[in-house]
Amino acid sequence: MEQIHVLDENTINQIAAGEVIERPASVVKELTENAIDAMATAITIEIKEGGISLIRITDNGAGIPKEDIPTAFLRHATSKIKTAEDLLSIGSLGFRGEALSSIAAVSMVELITKTKSAIMGCRYEIAGGTPKNDIEDVGVPDGTTFIVRNLFFNTPARKKFLKSAMTEAGYISDIVERIALSHPEIAIRFINNGRHILNTSGNGNLKDVIYQIFGREITSNLLEVHFSAPDIQIGGFIGKPLISRGNRNFENYFINGRFIKSMIINKSIEEGYKNFMMQHKYPFTALRFQIEPELIDVNVHPSKMELRLRNADEIYPEIVKLIHETLEGKNLIVEVKAEEEKVPAPLKREVTKTPEIFETKRREEKKDPQIQKIQNTKLPENLKNTKSQEIQKEPQKPERPVSSPPVLKEENDYRKPEQMTLFDDSFLSKDARTRTRIVGQVFETYWIVEYGEKMFIIDQHAAHEKVLFERTMKSLKAKENISQELNPPMILNLSLREGELVKKYHMEFARAGYEIEEFGGNDYAVHTVPYDLYKLAREDMLMEMIDTLADDGNIRGGSELIMERIASMSCKAAVKGNNRLSIREANTLIDELLTLDNPYHCPHGRPTIISMSKYELEKKFKRIV
Numbered sequence: 001m002e003q004i005h006v007l008d009e010n011t012i013n014q015i016a017a018g019e020v021i022e023r024p025a026s027v028v029k030e031l032t033e034n035a036i037d038a039m040a041t042a043i044t045i046e047i048k049e050g051g052i053s054l055i056r057i058t059d060n061g062a063g064i065p066k067e068d069i070p071t072a073f074l075r076h077a078t079s080k081i082k083t084a085e086d087l088l089s090i091g092s093l094g095f096r097g098e099a100l101s102s103i104a105a106v107s108m109v110e111l112i113t114k115t116k117s118a119i120m121g122c123r124y125e126i127a128g129g130t131p132k133n134d135i136e137d138v139g140v141p142d143g144t145t146f147i148v149r150n151l152f153f154n155t156p157a158r159k160k161f162l163k164s165a166m167t168e169a170g171y172i173s174d175i176v177e178r179i180a181l182s183h184p185e186i187a188i189r190f191i192n193n194g195r196h197i198l199n200t201s202g203n204g205n206l207k208d209v210i211y212q213i214f215g216r217e218i219t220s221n222l223l224e225v226h227f228s229a230p231d232i233q234i235g236g237f238i239g240k241p242l243i244s245r246g247n248r249n250f251e252n253y254f255i256n257g258r259f260i261k262s263m264i265i266n267k268s269i270e271e272g273y274k275n276f277m278m279q280h281k282y283p284f285t286a287l288r289f290q291i292e293p294e295l296i297d298v299n300v301h302p303s304k305m306e307l308r309l310r311n312a313d314e315i316y317p318e319i320v321k322l323i324h325e326t327l328e329g330k331n332l333i334v335e336v337k338a339e340e341e342k343v344p345a346p347l348k349r350e351v352t353k354t355p356e357i358f359e360t361k362r363r364e365e366k367k368d369p370q371i372q373k374i375q376n377t378k379l380p381e382n383l384k385n386t387k388s389q390e391i392q393k394e395p396q397k398p399e400r401p402v403s404s405p406p407v408l409k410e411e412n413d414y415r416k417p418e419q420m421t422l423f424d425d426s427f428l429s430k431d432a433r434t435r436t437r438i439v440g441q442v443f444e445t446y447w448i449v450e451y452g453e454k455m456f457i458i459d460q461h462a463a464h465e466k467v468l469f470e471r472t473m474k475s476l477k478a479k480e481n482i483s484q485e486l487n488p489p490m491i492l493n494l495s496l497r498e499g500e501l502v503k504k505y506h507m508e509f510a511r512a513g514y515e516i517e518e519f520g521g522n523d524y525a526v527h528t529v530p531y532d533l534y535k536l537a538r539e540d541m542l543m544e545m546i547d548t549l550a551d552d553g554n555i556r557g558g559s560e561l562i563m564e565r566i567a568s569m570s571c572k573a574a575v576k577g578n579n580r581l582s583i584r585e586a587n588t589l590i591d592e593l594l595t596l597d598n599p600y601h602c603p604h605g606r607p608t609i610i611s612m613s614k615y616e617l618e619k620k621f622k623r624i625v
């Protein structure tokens, strides 16, 4: 064996770079976050060939003082914290002091920077961790430009793992979009191979940024959320269930201006949407969390993409409730349009403007104080009490130095679908029910109801399921549920983990009507089952329930989960589908459906009601054009 020795600085940096800089998108993330920490109000991100050959990031932030430049590229060199205690009140995105050293270790970096107080700016080059020249004086505007060329030129193994330039550009685009969403108060411009891809105005309006990135369909189906407690504020938007997606990529959320990934938050969002959305569909969200820094730990991974929430148990149910309450009582009826609207490809719209390396106009004025309050989590004591109300407010339109055109002048710029205003004369109100007319049933499944200038189509099957589900939930909660004995008992053979779950939730099972007893070895005897489920007292169903508990029980509380499963299974069993109801029976069913908090979706997330307006019909028949 070789003698033990300490590795040289360059090798250490290369090893560290492996964790911090995984691909071009990581460089973009780190440099853009540095620009945000430097209080920039405008950031331009330019890439060539997926960022592999060139990444140029220009900001109009504080700049780096000449004497600090070489230090900035040293590992563990940072201006953002001094001691580990500062991590408890971290307000900046960076704090590890290893991004610049890692980037410089695996690429060729050129830095051009000028602080406000300096007369001249500086130029500095460093490649593979070795400085290329002394610092040169140059005449440049205030702010900083980083140019990163030939990423991984000296680590061919890493370079081999990169995907095609197009794929890498896609990753960068994702990062830029998330940064733009998390900082609507910063004008962000993204240029890929000379094409302008994104251009946010920096007017502080989150909805404008959502429109820029996701287009009209999503923007016109948003619901605003607000939550405020002493330690946590939540704002932003959630999508109506009709704009659901096939994966979680549209669940955007930011904690203290940092976009992160958190299983707990994903789960809580999805839980909030449960019963409003089909299974395996995921919502759109753009949620901004402001959490007391002491309650989070950002120091989990070098990429700073994860964080730990100290009070996850308290935050989880709050998010679920917030989302649920935001969706509840809203008109979520899917409207049938005469023609499917062609939604213009919203993503990556080109903006015809020539690229600028440096922002020509610089911020002269101070940043909007409102935004500073939001960004700077180290609030002075005397502000702490008033913080919750202040953070709730949307930032006022700050004066921006950047001349990019505002994206939307007014809310009305995107066409509001009619369904948003429909419930001014609510179909769901008691009064309205006296003015509805059931026209009849088609295909033995759908009821047609006329109300005002609209025709509503109700799926009898889904409506029935929904009504039964709510009834069963009510009776389970009121503990009216009766159980029925199984003779002989059903024997379940459970794994150790499953057995533990049955024991853990013994009380909850009993309350719901299941009496389960240990039977020796890994066997468990089920003596009674909920009355409604007698005919369905099958092993697989109970096993399915235990599996769900294994996944979600801990964070959601087993009792509610078991009740929901029972209710959902019993209503499924009770409804047979194509059975004819008399008009009177249908009337009762519709009446009951419309009194529910969320009448729009069956327990499995399918819609119960859709609507079509007289206008749409007339358009179809070309009575109007």
Ligand SMILES: Nc1ncnc2c1ncn2[C@@H]1O[C@H](COP(=O)(O)OP(=O)(O)OP(=O)(O)O)[C@@H](O)[C@H]1O
Binding pocket: 030, 034, 035, 038, 059, 061, 062, 063, 064, 072, 073, 077, 078, 079, 080, 093, 094, 095, 096, 097, 098, 099, 100, 101, 144
């Ligand atoms: N665009 C910029 N404008 C002004 N100062 C900058 C800029 N980029 C970097 N710096 C300075 O260089 C220092 C080192 O940056 P680096 O990204 O390596 O570390 P960090 O941001 O402090 O922590 P982390 O490694 O977590 O990102 C920063 O602390 C900051 O003082």
Ligand SMILES: [Mg+2]
Binding pocket: 030, 033, 034, 094, 095, 099, 100
């Ligand atoms: Mg940094």
